[in-house]
Amino acid sequence: MSTSPAKSSMRDALVAAAFQLFLERGYEQTTVDDIVKTAGVGRRSFFRYFPSKEDVVFPDHEQALAEMTAFLAASADTDDPLVRVCDATRLVMRMYAENPTFSVQRYRLTREVTGLRTYELSVVWRYEKTLGDYLRTRFADRRDGTLRANVVAAAVVAAHNHVLRAWLRSGGEGDPLAEVDRALAFVRDTWNPDGPGAEPPADREDEDVVVVITRRNTPMWRVVREVESSLGNG
Amino acid sequence: MSTSPAKSSMRDALVAAAFQLFLERGYEQTTVDDIVKTAGVGRRSFFRYFPSKEDVVFPDHEQALAEMTAFLAASADTDDPLVRVCDATRLVMRMYAENPTFSVQRYRLTREVTGLRTYELSVVWRYEKTLGDYLRTRFADRRDGTLRANVVAAAVVAAHNHVLRAWLRSGGEGDPLAEVDRALAFVRDTWNPDGPGAEPPADREDEDVVVVITRRNTPMWRVVREVESSLGNG
Incomplete structure (x- = not known):
């Protein structure tokens, strides 16, 4: 033997x-x-x-999906659901970031082979469904809870993939975990602007006063654009 | 012959x-x-x-994709980009709604055959990419414009598919075009709560002037909430 x-x-x-x-x-x-x-x-x-x-091209997704499912199942009712799905999504990025060379090789392979691209789409869909299932439960008592769950899950996955693709295209340069935090914060703040992820105030310059004067019929998006440009982050 | x-x-x-x-x-x-x-x-x-x-299972998607692309290409810079992608997405729902029997038959077939499900995912991805390409151009001058474009495109597609799946599961009952309008309004209002799709202002009171004073480090959501409450639509 x-x-x-x-x-x-x-x-x-x-x-x-x-x-x-x-x-x-x-x-x-x-x-x-x-x-x-x-x-x-x-x-x-x-x-x-x-x-x-x-x-064999995607050997770690089953484990990442299982980890994500377990992580979401361990969520308490007091957890902010947006924070929870963002943290769950970080698990996937961590899997890619653990082995940059392999991740980049696979990315290049996937670009060349149509069958692998569609396989990858089905994996992405399973992540999105896992996040959506969790959010549907958490939003069950909301009007439009199911719609909200599906839209938020898609947005979280899109933010993750936005960072992942840029990182893979770059050949694995930089810190994708820091980047994905930033991208996920964008999504979280979209629906939950004053959650735990909100930026803390920073320095004395921040104490400047900005005055915006507007007519009552000004559309909100115009007000926001004006304020953003005054604050220098438009 | x-x-x-x-x-x-x-x-x-x-x-x-x-x-x-x-x-x-x-x-x-x-x-x-x-x-x-x-x-x-x-x-x-x-x-x-x-x-x-x-x-042959999806005979109309190429045409719908071409229509969507042409519709977005015909967009003017004055068009609200959120409204435009929502209108573009309606074209797809219209395609399904035009032939409920065929759409429901195909849906049942797609549930049974794995190869067709992955094919469908690749079609969905092409719609999302088409919307994302347009939004990336429109958001080109924004900080995080690409991220925003990708997230919004994914959210619009998720809202559309939320309604589509429910309609197909129901066997094609009800008016999916009215339902998709409602779902897309949810997405549009998420990022653009007071865009052209919002209720028009009504009376003389609109001419009032609102002044908001804020410190530079005030989070945007707090500014928006303040302005909204001053405008009486918070």
């Missing part, structure tokens, strides 16, 4: 072999047989870890 | 034949050959209209 590698190391070896081959000869030109031969394991070992060749 | 049916009627015949067979024997069990035989046309005719069997 040969020695059997530990479960996780065999899984890692399969992922490493798959990516080596995908980069060398292309995704379409690589078969599962090629992958198991390179990894030095049997064909059945591959399918024990991955239902299909596509799944 | 046999007489050749008009282009659109041959296309319609292919769609009708495909759905007849999908409903009778299932999507997976129906081949393109079965479809062309039932429609009484040649195999090449099928591929002239549809790149693949999946495409």
Whole structure:
């Protein structure tokens, strides 16, 4: 009998072999047989870890989805639901940020292979659904609670993906966790402007007084634009 | 030589034949050959209209995407961008609402076939990208303009799909165009509470002048709340 590698190391070896081959000869030109031969394991070992060749490209999403689901299930009624879904979304970014080289390689692969792009869309949809399920429960007693839950979940996912795509396109430069905090704060403040994420006041210059004079029929968006430009953050 | 049916009627015949067979024997069990035989046309005719069997399930999305793109391209700089993307999104709902029976049949088919669900996700992504491209241009001079564009586009699509799914699940009951107006108003009011879509001002009292004085470090939401309450619509 040969020695059997530990479960996780065999899984890692399969992922490493798959990516080596995908980069060398292309995704379409690589078969599962090629992958198991390179990894030095049997064909059945591959399918024990991955239902299909596509799944080996995204080996961590199932775990991230499970973590997100558990994190949301552990939420207390006193938790701000917006804060909770933003924190849950950070778990996904952390997964990408833990291994920038792998994340960027996969991103480039996904750009080239249509089947992987659609697979990725289905993963994104599962994250959005997980966040939406949680928010629907939390907003159950609100008028338009379901609509609000679906819209907020989509907005959170869009903010996350906005940062993720920019980071992957840049080749993994910078700190995507800091960036995603900023982007998620934009979403949180949209619906919950005075929540725990609101900016604390900073320095003496902040004490300046701004006066806005407006006619009563001025649309609010015009007032906001005027105030923003006076405050220098328009 | 046999007489050749008009282009659109041959296309319609292919769609009708495909759905007849999908409903009778299932999507997976129906081949393109079965479809062309039932429609009484040649195999090449099928591929002239549809790149693949999946495409025949969603025959109108290309046209709806083209209409949406043209509608957004025809936008003037004076148009409120939020109103414009909401109107663009209505075009899609109109497509579904024009043929409730077909839309509901397709929805049931899509629930059963994984490949069609992922195809549908890629179509949804193209709508979202089309709206996002337009908003990115319109928000180009804003700080966080790209983030805002992506988040708003996702929110608009989520609101549309919220109504669409409920309508399809109900078997096509009620007026989805009225429902989508209500859902889109929720999104529009989130970012643009007093835009052109808001109630018009009514009387002489509108000429009053409101003065708001604020410190520079006052959060925007506090300024807005103050102005709103001064204007009597808080």
